[in-house]
Amino acid sequence: MDSHRSLTSLAHHRIREMVLxxxxxxxxxxxxxxxRKKLDMGASPVxxxxxxxxxxxxxxxxxxxxxxxxxxxxxxxxxxxxTRCRVEGIAFADAIxxxxxxxxxxxxxxxxxxxALDRTQKNTEWEVAHREFHTALIAACPSRYLLNFCAQLxxxxxxxxNVARLAAYPERKIINEHSLIAEAALARDVDRAVDLxxxxxxxxxxxxxxxxxEQEATQLSVAG
Amino acid sequence: MDSHRSLTSLAHHRIREMVLxxxxxxxxxxxxxxxRKKLDMGASPVxxxxxxxxxxxxxxxxxxxxxxxxxxxxxxxxxxxxTRCRVEGIAFADAIxxxxxxxxxxxxxxxxxxxALDRTQKNTEWEVAHREFHTALIAACPSRYLLNFCAQLxxxxxxxxNVARLAAYPERKIINEHSLIAEAALARDVDRAVDLxxxxxxxxxxxxxxxxxEQEATQLSVAG
DNA sequence: CGCTTCATAAAAATCGATTTTCATTGAGTT
DNA sequence: AACTCAATGAAAATCGATTTTTATGAAGCG
Numbered sequence: 001m002d003s004h005r006s007l008t009s010l011a012h013h014r015i016r017e018m019v020l021x022x023x024x025x026x027x028x029x030x031x032x033x034x035x036r037k038k039l040d041m042g043a044s045p046v047x048x049x050x051x052x053x054x055x056x057x058x059x060x061x062x063x064x065x066x067x068x069x070x071x072x073x074x075x076x077x078x079x080x081x082x083t084r085c086r087v088e089g090i091a092f093a094d095a096i097x098x099x100x101x102x103x104x105x106x107x108x109x110x111x112x113x114x115x116a117l118d119r120t121q122k123n124t125e126w127e128v129a130h131r132e133f134h135t136a137l138i139a140a141c142p143s144r145y146l147l148n149f150c151a152q153l154x155x156x157x158x159x160x161x162n163v164a165r166l167a168a169y170p171e172r173k174i175i176n177e178h179s180l181i182a183e184a185a186l187a188r189d190v191d192r193a194v195d196l197x198x199x200x201x202x203x204x205x206x207x208x209x210x211x212x213x214e215q216e217a218t219q220l221s222v223a224g
Numbered sequence: 225m226d227s228h229r230s231l232t233s234l235a236h237h238r239i240r241e242m243v244l245x246x247x248x249x250x251x252x253x254x255x256x257x258x259x260r261k262k263l264d265m266g267a268s269p270v271x272x273x274x275x276x277x278x279x280x281x282x283x284x285x286x287x288x289x290x291x292x293x294x295x296x297x298x299x300x301x302x303x304x305x306x307t308r309c310r311v312e313g314i315a316f317a318d319a320i321x322x323x324x325x326x327x328x329x330x331x332x333x334x335x336x337x338x339x340a341l342d343r344t345q346k347n348t349e350w351e352v353a354h355r356e357f358h359t360a361l362i363a364a365c366p367s368r369y370l371l372n373f374c375a376q377l378x379x380x381x382x383x384x385x386n387v388a389r390l391a392a393y394p395e396r397k398i399i400n401e402h403s404l405i406a407e408a409a410l411a412r413d414v415d416r417a418v419d420l421x422x423x424x425x426x427x428x429x430x431x432x433x434x435x436x437x438e439q440e441a442t443q444l445s446v447a448g
Numbered sequence: 449c450g451c452t453t454c455a456t457a458a459a460a461a462t463c464g465a466t467t468t469t470c471a472t473t474g475a476g477t478t
Numbered sequence: 479a480a481c482t483c484a485a486t487g488a489a490a491a492t493c494g495a496t497t498t499t500t501a502t503g504a505a506g507c508g
Contacts (some may be wrong), residue, residue, distance in 0.1 A: 006288060006460090006461065007461075008461080031490095041463090042461095042462055042464075043463085043464090044268065044271075044463070045461080047268075047491085048275050051276050052275050052276065052279050054276075055279045055280055056279055064468090064469055064470070064491075065469090065470070065471090065490075066490065079366055079368075080369060083370055086314050087373075090310050090311070142303055143303045143304075145377065146311070149311075156369075230490090230492090231492070257460095265492080266491095266493045267460090267461095268491080268492055268493070269492070269493095287460095288461075288499055288500065289459090289499090291460095
């Protein structure tokens with residue numbers, strides 16, 4: 001499946017995975033040479049990939065000193081969450097107003113696929129399906145700029161989810177939530193759809209936020 | 225003035241300038257080797273800079289085939305404008321709610337500087353002051369993600385302004401508009417401030433949009 | 449005459465080596 | 479003991495050369 005057109009895009013893909021999955025711990029250094037060996041390629045593609053990732057906020061660059069995995073904090077996560085709700089709210093509303101039959105059908109399809117997957121059993125597939133579903137919801141928004149931005153924010157949120165490593169997911173009726181969102185979108189009920197999406201994000205986020213705050217409290221007491 | 229920490233950041237800066245100014249015409253190819261010679265450095269920093277610029281939407285990458293200056297269109301500009309109004313509206317409202325004394329004072333200062341400059345006489349300085357003023361308006365928004373995104377959209381808009389090369393700027397009372405925006409912001413009148421900002425963008429944009437449409441019509445008749 | 453195939457040139461992509469910069473450590477000084 | 483400064487090792491940054499891919503155009507074929 002690693003059929004990339006260039007080593008750079010392969011490196012980008014792989015390092016991104018490492019950041020999103022939490023394999024590269026927040027705050028830890030990312031040495032070009034180490035990655036280079038791991039991916040079995042020269043330093044150039046790795047450097048280039050890291051440069052790209054840093055302008056996607058998935059890696060922090062420190063000129064002449066190297067690259068790091070971004071730090072996390074409850075505060076930052078809260079802001080990210082709020083940003084997402086508002087920006088994606090705009091994109092979603094737009095999509096509902098502009099979406100045609102293909103948009104509708106894709107949502108129906110992806111909602112079905114997502115609901116059919118058991119998150120605890122096939123997490124990787126679920127992740128893919130989940131991203132595709134959320135991407136499909138807003139896909140009919142005419143602003144590629146907004147869609148791009150939403151995709152970036154999605155990545156950052158996924159990373160928080162993984163990094164916080166919530167062994168036990170708060171199994172609310174997530175299936176139902178997704179279905180309700182899809183339903184409202186297809187009914188062209190902009191306000192209700194956006195509200196449901198925001199609630200969905202905020203509820204998932206609330207749990208994670210508290211988790212992060214607890215972690216910070218623990219770390220503070222250890223460090224001090 | 226070219227005191228950059230690395231050749232990569234220098235290259236990024238210079239190529240960005242070339243794109244924003246319109247020196248690199250929309251749709252034209254950006255050859256690494258040509259840029260390399262022009263900037264008198266190796267290909268690596270140039271490549272890396274182009275990679276970064278492409279993830280900032282200022283350059284289009286085509287894997288294995290090179291880099292191009294992005295195309296323009298009235299349609300795309302319209303979407304960009306609308307995106308800006310809405311996203312920057314959010315950021316601005318946030319800033320007004322959260323801004324402290326330093327935020328206020330900076331707006332006052334930069335508004336003064338901007339108004340003191342004659343756009344037709346000192347365009348470069350005016351560009352800088354204009355950007356700083358608009359950046360200052362939203363600077364107190366707590367979401368660095370939003371601020372980042374706004375900065376990107378600003379760049380894209382500047383490019384359209386320059387590329388369209390409006391010899392005669394539509395000299396509305398721009399000075400006055402900026403002052404009114406600042407005034408409303410400092411008065412913490414969120415709705416009025418955001419409306420004024422959006423009007424400001426839309427009015428400037430309207431002229432440019434029509435200009436682009438005319439250009440497209442002309443080109444079509446030439447091509448066909 | 450149009451289509452495919454192959455050779456060639458040009459450019460992008462990548463590599464390995466070299467240069468530059470940064471962080472650390474330990475000797476020397478006050 | 480604290481501070482400065484030079485030496486050293488490590489890593490980033492850059493370069494020039496090599497490899498790979500793409501675009502072009504000519505020759506061959508239907």
